[in-house]
Amino acid sequence: MIKIKKQTLESICEAARSTYPDEFIALIGSKRYGVIDDLIILPATFGKNFSSIRIDLAPVDDSIVGSVHSHPGKSAQPSGADLRVFKRTGKTHLIIAHPFSLESARAFxxxxxxxxxxVIE
Ligand SMILES: [Zn+2]
Incomplete structure (x- = not known):
């Protein structure tokens, strides 16, 4: 079970909406043990392709737990390319599908x- 702060997920929804129809990509972190409560936006992480994420620009910070990205379509199923990125960037990953509501996020x-x-308050 993955826990995420509602405010953090709302920021993700908002970023995904404003980036649509491109994909929004960022890293997620946890300042409070066991809860995702931090969103780390990297330079040049908006585009049509998940491979554009600049993991090399990520701060060296052990509060980072994984990644989040948006899918412009209705499916939040990870693609083959997504799975390869998952392996490189932490243990918890979120995908948020259109229409980018609190209910359209899934964790992997x-x-x-x-x-x-x-989602917790
Ligand atoms: Zn994807």
Missing amino acids: ARNGEELELE
């Missing part, structure tokens, strides 16, 4: 297995 483990996502 590094191996692509879906994890239950709980």
